[in-house]
Amino acid sequence: MFQATSEVITLVVFCRRPALGAGKRRLAAELGEATALKISELLLATTLEDVVAWPGRRVIAPAEPDDEQWARSLPVPLDDVVPQPPGNLGVRLAGVDRVLRNRGHTHLLYIGSDAPVLGVADYRAASQALTTHDVVLGPALDGGVTCLGSRQEWPDLARLPWSSADLHATLQSLCERASLTVHNLPPRYDVDVPADLTRLCADLAADARPGRLALYRALRSLGYSGS
Numbered sequence: 001m002f003q004a005t006s007e008v009i010t011l012v013v014f015c016r017r018p019a020l021g022a023g024k025r026r027l028a029a030e031l032g033e034a035t036a037l038k039i040s041e042l043l044l045a046t047t048l049e050d051v052v053a054w055p056g057r058r059v060i061a062p063a064e065p066d067d068e069q070w071a072r073s074l075p076v077p078l079d080d081v082v083p084q085p086p087g088n089l090g091v092r093l094a095g096v097d098r099v100l101r102n103r104g105h106t107h108l109l110y111i112g113s114d115a116p117v118l119g120v121a122d123y124r125a126a127s128q129a130l131t132t133h134d135v136v137l138g139p140a141l142d143g144g145v146t147c148l149g150s151r152q153e154w155p156d157l158a159r160l161p162w163s164s165a166d167l168h169a170t171l172q173s174l175c176e177r178a179s180l181t182v183h184n185l186p187p188r189y190d191v192d193v194p195a196d197l198t199r200l201c202a203d204l205a206a207d208a209r210p211g212r213l214a215l216y217r218a219l220r221s222l223g224y225s226g227s
Contacts, residue, residue: 009127009149010105011054012096013047014084015113016040016063017070024114026193035222042215043191046116049211050123051076057105061096090157097154109136109149115190116212117203118146122185129183135175137182139168141189152180197224 016023018040020033028036051058057079060071065083072081080103085095093110100108107130111118115138122138129136130151138147143165155178160170175182191200201224204216 007056009107009109009130010057010059010079010100011051012059012061012082012100012108012110013051013113014061014063014089014093014096014110015044015047015071017067018044024191027191027197030194031222038218039191039197039215040113042211042218043116044113046209046211046215047111047113048074048076049209050111050118051078053120054123059100059105061092063092088158089162090160094154094157097150101153107149107151109147111147112190114192115140115146115188116200116215117188122147122188125185129185132181133183134180135182136185137168137172138185139187141187142192143168144190145171146188146190147185150180155180197222201225 018037020037024036024040027039031039058077059080059082060074060078061082061084062068062071063084068081068083072078080100082096082099084092086092087095097108109126109130118138126136126138126147126149130149134150134152136147136149138145140146144163144167148171155174157174160174161167172182172184189196189199191197197219201216201219204212204219207213207216
């Protein structure tokens with residue numbers, strides 16, 4: 001379980017409804033659309049697994065306004081659903097953040113649906129960091145971020161180099177220039193390209209959580225090695 005401080009933090013999942021031909025373009029280009037869709041569905045299931053385990057408030061932020069009902073139908077307890085507004089990821093994150101703060105949420109931790117290596121220790125560390133720092137960042141090995149949280153309103157995120165190797169460093173610099181204190185978690189990785197699946201299969205080999213186990217078995221069936 002996550003520690004007690006998590007109870008004051010709202011976990012917000014940014015996700016896209018899995019659909020054929022939508023999302024995970026780099027996986028689809030090499031593995032095919034059907035396989036990319038299956039992996040997307042399994043990745044989302046691992047994220048929902050973390051949502052269920054979260055002791056605080058839980059929010060889903062679907063990528064499309066038309067998917068609000070889909071988000072509300074997901075088999076997890078939710079406190080709210082806030083569709084993402086149009087724009088790049090910085091604009092969308094700021095828009096959702098503004099809505100939630102207006103609704104009384106103060107400590108917000110954002111995750112995507114493609115970093116199943118995040119575990120209890122990562123969520124615990126993020127929760128603890130938000131009791132002592134304004135911002136917590138989960139650096140990704142490719143230069144992005146696997147999670148990000150704040151107990152203050154974000155500075156202007158619209159011009160950040162989203163989906164680039166400079167994202168984490170630029171985001172940290174932006175926050176520090178805004179006089180926000182920043183804590184970095186240990187680096188992790190998310191799933192973007194087929195090479196990530198090889199590493200992921202090995203990392204999930206000993207993970208007994210049901211969603212992770214289903215993903216591991218699917219990767220093994222596709223020929224990836226768990227050793």
